[in-house]
Structures are given as C-alpha cells and as structure tokens.
Amino acid sequence: MDNPIIQLKNKISELTNTQRKVADYIIKNPVDVAFLTVDQLAGLVRTSTTTIMRLTFSLGYSGYTEFQKGLQEILRNRADPNTRLAANLRDTNRSDLWIRCAENHINNIQAAVDMVSAESLQKTLEMIVSANRIYCTGVRSGLPVAQCLTYGLNRLLGNCDLVHADHFEWTERVSSFNSSDLIIATSFPRYARKVFDFVKAARENNAQIISITDSYSSPLAKYSDVILPCNVSSVAFHNSITAPMFVADYIISAVAINYSEKTKHRLDKLDSILKESNYHLS
Known part of the structure; x- marks a missing residue:
C-alpha cells in the first residue's frame, strides 16, 4: 500500500x-x-x-x-x-522494550524473506561472480552494510572495493565503468542524494546495479537491475540495519557455498598468508 x-x-x-x-x-x-x-x-x-x-x-x-x-x-x-x-x-511500553526490540528485528528479517524472490537472489549471485569489479557503496545507516559486503566479497573474490558516496573519489572512477562493473548500493529513508547520484552516473556508464533498499518505490529502483527490499523500521528513531545485514550475510555465504570452486583457492591462500605472518593470537 x-x-x-x-x-x-x-x-x-x-x-x-x-x-x-x-x-x-x-x-x-x-x-x-x-x-x-x-x-x-x-x-x-x-x-x-x-x-x-x-x-x-x-x-x-x-x-x-x-x-x-x-x-x-x-x-x-x-x-x-x-x-x-x-x-x-x-x-511503546518501556518495561518490555527488550522483547519488543527483538520482535522488531525478527519481523524485519521475516519481511525480507517474504519480499525477496528466489529469482532475485540467484540473479544477484550470478552478477557478483561474473563481475570484473564490484563497488559497494552506502552512507550513514547503509555504510555498515556496504562495509560488511566489501569485506566478505573481497575475501572471496578479491575484486571488491568500498566507495563512500559522501566522498568524491567516485567521480573520477565512474567515467571508466562499463557493463562488467557491478555496483551494490545500500540506501534507506531518508535517502542520501550522493548514493543516488553515484548509482545514476554508474548506470549511465553501463554498470550493473544491485540495490539493497527499503522498497520497490525507492529512488534507486529505476536504475537497478535487482532490488533486494528490506524493512528497516526500529523501535526508536533510527533505521535498523538488522535485515539488510542479514541479506548481506546471506550473499557472502551463498557466494562461498555455491561457488566454492571459485573461492576456495583464494580463501586457502589468504589463510596461509595470515598463518605465516602470525596474525592471530591462537
């Protein structure tokens, strides 16, 4: 409605x-x-x-x-x-705030499960593994989701960069984008103009677009190949990123599991480097 x-x-x-x-x-x-x-x-x-x-x-x-x-x-x-x-x-009854907050997160995740189709998820994975370069972008509440995706996908594929849309380095990059480049944009109400501008410019240069946003009526929708809608309602004043982070976690897990032949060698190599540098305490 x-x-x-x-x-x-x-x-x-x-x-x-x-x-x-x-x-x-x-x-x-x-x-x-x-x-x-x-x-x-x-x-x-x-x-x-x-x-x-x-x-x-x-x-x-x-x-x-x-x-x-x-x-x-x-x-x-x-x-x-x-x-x-x-x-x-x-x-809000403040005495049951803990329970209400938990219920809100569960409801948001369930709404994402109901709204995102299997076809959209499959197309998302195919676009990610076939992209030459992947750029994850977001600001404010969308930024942690973009950071999570960048970290996870770069570990798996080695071709993913974080673009902070509030900064201007993307203006130098976007002119060289083409159809082999993929943008994963995260934006929720009140939508950030810089994310919208980046997505629009990337699309005009033939990049593919996946949008993690709140609805199919989001400003990002008109430029997107795939929309992954997430409810971001909270019990307070902010956008809750629990459902978008669930989607991001699914994407990372699905790429690792469904394309293990493509990702296993890189994960093994990274793990070997970390062991050789004595990176972990144990």
Missing part, C-alpha cells in the same frame, strides 16, 4: 467537503492520528465515524485500522528521526 499521506494529497480534490476536512487534519497531524481511535478523530474533527470510514475505503483500505497501521509504518520508516521517535514513544 502506498504512503497514506500521499494518497490523501492526491485524492483531496475528489473528496466531499467533510472528508476534505478530515484529510486536512490527518495531513497536518499525522503523528497524533496514527494513535487516535476513530471515535477520537471524529470528535476532534467534529464529524462522524462513518465519514472517516468512507474516506479510508475510498483510499483502498479495508477500514480505519488498516489505514492507521499504514500511517504508523510510514512515520517509523520515512519520517525524520524526531518524528519517528515521537511516533514510537506513543506506542
């Missing part, structure tokens, strides 16, 4: 005067409405619950409850950190 606020704004000209009054209140007070009952909202706007229900039906929702859940999800995932925190605080 699309963003409830955007839906209201797009449909507002088609609404009755009473429905428009409700829509205007929701657009101006999304955090409050996300946790108001339908009776409370009706009282504040001085209308009937029937009017509110008809409004949510017209947007494609089964009722006010489904509309409200969509509003809560948008606030948690896409708003600025202060708004997200305010929304979560309204719905």
